[in-house]
Amino acid sequence: MKTEAIEDYLKNIYLSGRSGTKVSLTLLAKKLEVKPASVSGMIKRLEGMNLVKNSKKTGIILTDAGEKIALEVIRHHRLIESFLVEALGVPWNEVHEQAEKWEHMLSEKIEDRIDQMLGYPTHDPHGDPIPKRDGSVPETSDTPLNTLKAGDVGKIERINDQNPEILEYIGKLGLYPQTRFRILEVGPLNDLISLEVGDEKVQIGLEVARRIFVTVG
Amino acid sequence: MKTEAIEDYLKNIYLSGRSGTKVSLTLLAKKLEVKPASVSGMIKRLEGMNLVKNSKKTGIILTDAGEKIALEVIRHHRLIESFLVEALGVPWNEVHEQAEKWEHMLSEKIEDRIDQMLGYPTHDPHGDPIPKRDGSVPETSDTPLNTLKAGDVGKIERINDQNPEILEYIGKLGLYPQTRFRILEVGPLNDLISLEVGDEKVQIGLEVARRIFVTVG
DNA sequence: AGACCATATTAGCTTTGCCTAAATACTGGA
DNA sequence: TCCAGTATTTAGGCAAAGCTAATATGGTCT
Numbered sequence: 001m002k003t004e005a006i007e008d009y010l011k012n013i014y015l016s017g018r019s020g021t022k023v024s025l026t027l028l029a030k031k032l033e034v035k036p037a038s039v040s041g042m043i044k045r046l047e048g049m050n051l052v053k054n055s056k057k058t059g060i061i062l063t064d065a066g067e068k069i070a071l072e073v074i075r076h077h078r079l080i081e082s083f084l085v086e087a088l089g090v091p092w093n094e095v096h097e098q099a100e101k102w103e104h105m106l107s108e109k110i111e112d113r114i115d116q117m118l119g120y121p122t123h124d125p126h127g128d129p130i131p132k133r134d135g136s137v138p139e140t141s142d143t144p145l146n147t148l149k150a151g152d153v154g155k156i157e158r159i160n161d162q163n164p165e166i167l168e169y170i171g172k173l174g175l176y177p178q179t180r181f182r183i184l185e186v187g188p189l190n191d192l193i194s195l196e197v198g199d200e201k202v203q204i205g206l207e208v209a210r211r212i213f214v215t216v217g
Numbered sequence: 218m219k220t221e222a223i224e225d226y227l228k229n230i231y232l233s234g235r236s237g238t239k240v241s242l243t244l245l246a247k248k249l250e251v252k253p254a255s256v257s258g259m260i261k262r263l264e265g266m267n268l269v270k271n272s273k274k275t276g277i278i279l280t281d282a283g284e285k286i287a288l289e290v291i292r293h294h295r296l297i298e299s300f301l302v303e304a305l306g307v308p309w310n311e312v313h314e315q316a317e318k319w320e321h322m323l324s325e326k327i328e329d330r331i332d333q334m335l336g337y338p339t340h341d342p343h344g345d346p347i348p349k350r351d352g353s354v355p356e357t358s359d360t361p362l363n364t365l366k367a368g369d370v371g372k373i374e375r376i377n378d379q380n381p382e383i384l385e386y387i388g389k390l391g392l393y394p395q396t397r398f399r400i401l402e403v404g405p406l407n408d409l410i411s412l413e414v415g416d417e418k419v420q421i422g423l424e425v426a427r428r429i430f431v432t433v434g
Numbered sequence: 435a436g437a438c439c440a441t442a443t444t445a446g447c448t449t450t451g452c453c454t455a456a457a458t459a460c461t462g463g464a
Numbered sequence: 465t466c467c468a469g470t471a472t473t474t475a476g477g478c479a480a481a482g483c484t485a486a487t488a489t490g491g492t493c494t
Contacts, residue, residue, distance in 0.1 A: 035482080
């Protein structure tokens with residue numbers, strides 16, 4: 001009825017759709033690392049189950065039932081990530097992979113225990129919001145660091161990447177969620193940003209800055 | 218190559234074989250809750266992969282390669298059980314089910330972290346030995362409680378059952394691994410045992426006693 | 435309009451892992 | 465020895481999820 005593959009499809013449709021982008025078969029195929037033909041078949045199946053709708057103009061969108069499942073899976077994923085970091089001290093850049101696998105098989109009981117043990121967290125170690133049981137999703141920032149100007153101060157909210165190497169790199173710079181910073185200088189081509197973090201001064205490039213979301217002020 | 222189904226088969230062959238019993242298709246089918254015909258097919262496949270051998274006289278037995286995989290899965294299972302009890306305070310009778318699912322997808326890194334965080338435990342919360350990476354298996358008792366006589370003292374080593382209700386029942390009696398006890402009285406038909414545990418006096422029946430393994434002395 | 439590129443769909447095949455039903459083999463007792 | 469009951473194997477099917485290859489659709493550029 002609700003296989004792992006289905007959960008992965010729904011999760012990725014949700015996450016791809018978040019940014020306002022229209023979700024196409026090929027986009028989804030890329031995310032899922034599967035051929036477009038396979039996606040075509042699966043989407044048909046999901047439509048039959050009333051979990052998604054697909055049309056030329058809207059692209060692939062989730063129904064309420066589909067979104068419910070997607071949010072459940074994402075909740076599992078992010079709770080597990082938090083748990084592994086908190087309880088086990090696993091570095092934040094190593095938890096994604098494991099959560100990816102365990103998210104599909106987390107019992108409600110254990111889910112609740114983790115939630116409780118972590119004090120009902122609203123965000124995971126990367127700053128991504130953890131959906132609640134009722135389907136609501138905590139607020140999160142959509143302002144990428146590369147849109148700020150020299151002199152701006154703010155707080156890092158989330159890092160939008162799961163690649164362990166990149167996360168490790170960002171972590172080594174001290175740029176974790178909740179970290180406050182001040183922009184010292186922005187290169188004329190917007191491709192290099194200098195910031196002050198604590199007493200340190202760090203430089204980051206555009207591609208990294210794009211993945212860091214912040215609140216200003 | 219090494220699917221979940223395969224791991225489950227190998228694990229169950231190992232565990233069924235432990236007690237000296239010859240492992241037959243039908244026995245395995247019962248354990249795995251599938252039809253004998255399915256087992257027949259799978260065993261054929263496993264033979265082709267050189268993970269098991271099957272013959273009339275020996276029954277189904279693991280090759281070295283097969284045992285290696287079985288022990289890995291069991292190690293995962295028992296580490297996860299221990300982890301959930303330790304880090305999350307999940308009651309010991311509720312961890313089996315979750316471990317059953319996660320055991321197939323535990324990364325080496327996380328496995329090592331758990332092992333280290335728990336202080337390289339030799340036994341899980343039920344007293345079952347946790348195989349080591351090198352394939353060695355810590356000692357464990359094979360003396361069931363129902364073979365003792367009045368006056369004997371000893372220590373509970375393990376509880377050989379995964380049914381949550383039964384474990385809860387046994388737990389409520391205070392009969393956890395490492396608990397010391399003294400046999401007060403054994404019924405004439407061997408079907409009721411009275412023991413002293415701490416300051417408490419508890420009675421257990423034959424079926425429960427059979428599942429409790431102890432060391433005497 | 436025609437050519438070309440990206441996207442989407444269809445058909446047909448493969449593997450895994452289970453199933454049922456039927457056929458065969460084995461074993462223990464009368 | 466024969467027969468019943470148990471154990472095993474074979475054959476044929478099905479659903480999930482992927483694949484390739486071929487075809488359709490739909491712009492965009494010239």
